[in-house]
Amino acid sequence: MNSKKAVLGSIATIGVAMLALTACSSGGDTESSASSSADSGASTAVISTNGSEPGNPLIPVATNETGGGKIIDAIFAGLVYYDGDGATHNEVAESIETDDNQTFTVTLKEGWTFTDGTEVLAHNFVDAWNWGADPANAATALNSYFFEQIEGFDGYNTDEGASNPEMSGLEVVDDYTFTITLAAPNSEFPLALGYSAFYPLPDSFFDDPEAFGSAPVGNGTYMLASADDWQHDVQIELAVNPDYAGDRVAQNGGLKITFYASQDAAYADLLAGNVDVIDGIPDANFATFEDDLGDRAVNQAAAIFQSFTIPSSDERFQGEAGLLRRQALSYAINRDEITDVLFEGTRTPASDFTSPVIDGWSDSLEGSEVLTYDPEKAAELWAEADAIEPWTGTFQLAYNADGGHQTWVDAVVNSIKNTLGIDAEGLPYATFAEFRTDITNRTITAAFRTGWQADYPSLENFLGPLYYTNAGSNDGDYSSEEFDSLIDEGKQAADSATAIEKFQEAQEVLFQDLPAIPLWYSNVTGGYAEGVENVVFDWHSVPLFYQITKAA
Incomplete structure (x- = not known):
């Protein structure tokens, strides 16, 4: 405009x-x-x-x-x-x-x-x-x-x-x-x-x-x-x-x-x-649903982003040691293998915090290398964190069992467990309502599945609502003056090119802090x-x- x-x-x-x-x-x-x-x-x-x-x-x-x-x-x-x-x-x-x-x-x-x-x-x-x-x-x-x-x-x-x-x-x-x-x-x-x-x-x-x-x-x-x-x-x-x-x-x-x-x-x-009509295919049927449904199968790109978030109350992920552990977790996840083998090409490994179907998306943002699978780097970072403050307990990743997430959660925690040599497991909630209640009330104690289905087609919609200080969907309670300022500058920009530049810079702040761990972009899979x-x-x-x- x-x-x-x-x-x-x-x-x-x-x-x-x-x-x-x-x-x-x-x-x-x-x-x-x-x-x-x-x-x-x-x-x-x-x-x-x-x-x-x-x-x-x-x-x-x-x-x-x-x-x-x-x-x-x-x-x-x-x-x-x-x-x-x-x-x-x-x-x-x-x-x-x-x-x-x-x-x-x-x-x-x-x-x-x-x-x-x-x-x-x-x-x-x-x-x-x-x-x-x-x-x-x-x-x-x-x-x-x-x-x-x-x-x-x-x-x-x-x-x-x-x-x-x-x-x-x-x-x-x-x-x-x-x-x-x-x-x-x-x-x-x-x-x-x-x-x-x-x-x-x-x-x-x-x-x-x-x-x-x-x-x-x-x-x-x-x-x-x-x-x-x-x-x-x-x-x-x-x-x-x-x-x-x-x-x-x-x-x-x-x-x-x-x-x-x-x-x-x-x-x-x-x-x-x-x-x-359904708008979700079970993981176990990714390899066969297009044959089952023929031209009634749906598999197309969509503005959906998947991640997981670590609650701000988890002291093991705070401070310098906490940031090293967040980076280690990200490097420990074999996104390529999970999306190829488990999701049968219906997911694409994430390279940012938004979606490839949105104008301004980039796969070359500074800091995005943390999304690559590098088990040696992951183990090195984890050891650095342990030298500051030894790890205790089990890494848990919570999810709603009624949403078809168990298979990929198991794959992610196994990748973390095998790479870092720590106990890691999924934590299922029976229903989405129960899952969201604990997240909203800040009573959840495990890392938890987070994702975003865009409200409107803009990079900012994937960023502001989730990571801006006190935003309604900021479930990890992340706060960064630098990030907030860049989002504000992007929204106030006179043209879309400048806005996109600011939103990309804001993502580079997210890569420094990792308030959430990006996983992959989702296709919509369904049928009728x-x-x-x-x-x-x-x-x-x-x-x-x-x-x-x-x-x-």
Whole structure:
């Protein structure tokens, strides 16, 4: 957004290249799939898919994990949305305009409603964002980090007697217009507005946020028709929203998301024709799933990054000895062997902290050599650490057993054990919800699996939310003034080239400190059943459910 007057029109990308991912479906590219389905008439069949029990209430600003995110994105619509290739389209916004990349004027389309019948107005965005930024809601609003760039976030109005605490950078002009003023210019800011933290909330939310989290009222393609349609730890059923006013009109009769206990169970159901689309293939089937499913198999690059994080409470990894041990662990992992043998080419060894499908990715950052497998170097560094402070105990790597992670975790800990000569083992949690609870509450004592599925197509999205001081998804509690400053400079850059340079420099700080150990980039692997058509997996691995059709 470098022009004097930048407007988000019907199709635009900001600061990123178009992501050319091939759609693995009989329906062709994203636009033609939707059009052809619409031309032939929408299917009335409900589409079934896999998922996991949400780890948080179904409130957009409270959801930062994939189980809840899949549902939130289905039932809410934001100012903009991202198509299958990562391009930005206006949705509730008629236009988003700026002269200086610091103050943005947002004009809404008229006539858009929530599923309770109330109209989506400017204050519904402003009030939602202010609620998310309110320190009083910090325990719930896990995505508040995304509002930090708005003017007034740090000086949030909580004066005694204030009837409606608010950020000074948000102003309602009229029912369909509001302005956003940032603390500093940010050319990438409009790109983030399709992320769920920026969704609107109806007035009813503020009456009882806790109740809303169990029976959300959205404005998206689908809707939760009744609280009874959410059977916790079993499934959730979403009906088509008949009043949805955007471009992503459902071409089917609804969506059923089953909370499978394992990927093996989901894949078995796919082969048996009991589920329509899944977005994860069990490790044991990587070698055969493309033969099993033929042209219904999906294996394509996606904006997904895998790592593991060591909790800040583990004193064995603090100080000079701790940094040496982090480096030793990284050198001790044979990423090439694990991705080739175990993942059958569905993963690529990491060379940075982001993703190759994002514009600005680099495989030659200073410090990235720590991601190579060098057992001699690993043993040397570990010995140096022991000379400072002897190692005690067992190295454990925690993971959620319902996510299909056991095989690779075992491979990683075995690589560490064999290289360093220490006790190392995996630590399984039965469910993702239990796993995330211990991480969020900082009660986890082992290193733990971490990963990132991009919210919007930008290098910064892989960096700021995970490693910026006090960011909502900074599970390792990392803090670096140098890193934070470089992220700020990148967001304030006048052009994308300068922004990318700063984000790359920020990664070089991460390589010095290793707050997380990068492992690999993931392809999205999945498939769909016979009779299911128009299946497209988008740039960050999620099926475009609204386009999918099947015979009734």
